Amino acid sequence: MNSLIIQLLASEKLNGDNYSAWKSNLNTILIVDDLRFVLSEECPQAPASNANRTVREAYDRWVKANEKACVYILASMSDVLAKKHESLATAKEIIDSLREMFGQLSWSLRHEAIKHIYTKRMKEGTSVREHVLDMMMYFNIAKVNGGPIDEANQVSFILQSLPKSFIPFETNVSLNKIEFNLTTLLNEL
Structure with missing residues (x-):
């Protein structure tokens, strides 16, 4: 090993x-x-x-x-x-x-993971890296339990969960039609 x-x-x-x-x-x-x-x-x-x-x-x-x-x-x-x-x-x-x-029923685990993804909000002043990695863990839990979320939507969920201090970043992404995968998003944030 x-x-x-x-x-x-x-x-x-x-x-x-x-x-x-x-x-x-x-x-x-x-x-x-x-x-x-x-x-x-x-x-x-x-x-x-x-x-x-x-x-x-x-x-x-x-x-x-x-x-x-x-x-x-x-x-x-x-x-x-x-x-x-x-x-x-x-x-x-x-x-x-x-x-x-x-094991709970997979729908229950999937539901909890997706609920976390929808409601998760990064607190101002906390680590963006930790926040994104936490979100990625819940994307994986949803996937393992039959609820895969494609990468474009994962990026959208992460951007939507950021605090107000990231509005200029989000605006730049939107106006310039920048497309990220999870790795590039994590590096840019």
Whole structure:
């Protein structure tokens, strides 16, 4: 495991109250390490002894990815939860069990994230970087729970949430028809 993954795993250990943030971190890790497919794809059948190389490699890849995903998941939760789930064979079984224990209905999480996005206002004098990163986290929560918001609308929500001291910036963007993606917006702000 590289140090970035270890930091992410340690930063948000699942304890039950933080399921949504934990799931978001875990999804990031699984995507970065190209392991997320084990949550949606069934394990290929164990190859016969005379199976061709491609079939054996597909099976081996899935098994190795599942083992790694299981280690990441178990390492990112409290000891009690890890002990309870260590006997499960697949990462999908662990995630399904955790969803049953802690997961609200996805519409509820999506609703809360979108409500936060609509009502969030940056306070004058606070860090614009922290504000934008917070908004981006809620965009991700909405997306993970079935409510993706395209990047152009994300930029609009962020601009709309800024305090009055940013009116000259917003006016310049509007008058000059400047289009930002999230990265360029963050850098410009």
